[in-house]
Amino acid sequence: MKKKLLAVALIGALAVSSLSGCGKKAANAKGKDKKEETKTIKIAATPIPHAEILNEAKKILKDKGYELKVTEFEDYVQPNEVVESGEYDANYFQHVPYLDSFNDEKGTHLVDAGDIHYEPFGIYPGKKKSLDDVEKGDRIAIPNDTTNEARALLLLEANGLIKLKEGAGLTATVNDIEENPKEIKFDELESAQVARVVGEDEFVVLNGNYALEAGYVVSKDALAYEASDSEAAKTYVNIIAVKEGNENNEGIKELVKVLKSDEIKKFINDKYEGAVIPFE
Template sequence: MKKKILAGLLTTTFAVAALTGCGSADNTESAAAEEVTEAVDEAVEASTGELTTIKVAASATPHAEILEFAAPLLEAKGYKLDVTVFDDYVQPNLVVESGEFDANYFQHVPYLDSFNEEQGTHLVDAGDIHYEPFGIYPGTKASLDDVADGDVIAIPNDTTNEARALLLLQDNGLLTLKEGAGLTATINDIVENPKNIEFQELEAAQVARVKDEVAFVVLNGNYALEAGFSVANDSIAYESSDSEAAKTYVNIIAVAEGNENNEGIKALVDVLKSDDVKKFITDNYDGAVVAFE
């Protein structure tokens, strides 16, 4: 009997402690978030004074690399950039939502929108930085001028990649898609195919492997690099900044709603869109990463 009472007491104590613990943790967190916000505001007020820190969550490549390059440039404007690399695509959004980080840089708008919807977060696009373009690469033929009747062009078979490939081919005059087919286009949406090209749909990873057997292949940058292509030198054509795909799949700086006009964030976006950063991107990524205009 005594034991039972003791056990009961202990349990209650722990429960209370745990509850208190949680509560205090919550307080600290929100306090910390407030502090950050205040700090950023203060920094704006006194931009010549002490450096203000901007904490950014990012994917390793190319995002964190670009940020590291941007850090000294940003320092000149009075901000210290603190970059943390994340391996997954969920945490970076959660830490920005919670206020632990000021911004993240790893995703495109469609992903952000669906994340907001599913997780109930309130994150917004603060600036469009770069995109990773789809390109047309040579197979057995090196120039689109050589396309002959019945040539085969290999394209990925999954939803967005197939559509991006078809849109890119359309932009290069090889086909016409149905009005409004957009980023869900499939080969069923092709309304004109003047050269009678055969579009061979394959698993994305498989496309590069058939390059010796087809006239051209249409690939995203990372697969092209893996297949030994130089995006800058080898691609016959790639998505331009004003293409629907680039506009949609541009990688963005995302921040909590309401912070998009903070001076610090604005400065970050400005630096990332500066000519220096653009040059860095052009010089270092061989065309697989392109600065968004």
């Protein structure tokens, strides 16, 4: 009996505890009472601007005792799946309407842990360079996921190209177009693919990050875009998303604090020239 009790005590003494997501205590080989923790935050992100911003934040977090490991994804599905599974602690690529839609469709349990920045949605030239040149049968490429398609259609409506059914709002699809006087044809594509048909369609409507990847600056290249003080800025702010229950994790809170710091705001403003706007 004494041997069993001794074995249990030894196992308990050697166990290393860990919090969900953000790090493990380093082993204390020399038997000191305490040793500084090594804390790791694994985050999934789309490349531009999210991974770029995170890599800038990585420098600040290192000074605060955190190692930020950033993995880039090219789509909008896997970053949520790896956070839901617990493989990653957080992701940075989406806004709340998309997150809510994803949760509803996939049965996931992701929540907003911090509002970081806003990317104006824009209409960009393709084969034509002015919205004044729209003719019957012209083609416009738009994202095909629920929230971003609605956002694109609302922007087109705001610029007089179509009229949506009353109340269509943030769930609008092409089926909700009530008036289309120019008989515009819509190419509904996965968000990452829209910029690739610039040479094929008359116009494209792009998410801010994919516009950046395509080399566009919204303030210079967009034919029309959402105002920075609009309701869209509040609705479509890009967030740090985590699995429900992890939003108050110490590492996640520190990550959000750094991303909202003056240093990161300056980096965003200097680098993106209005294509990315820090959310206040």
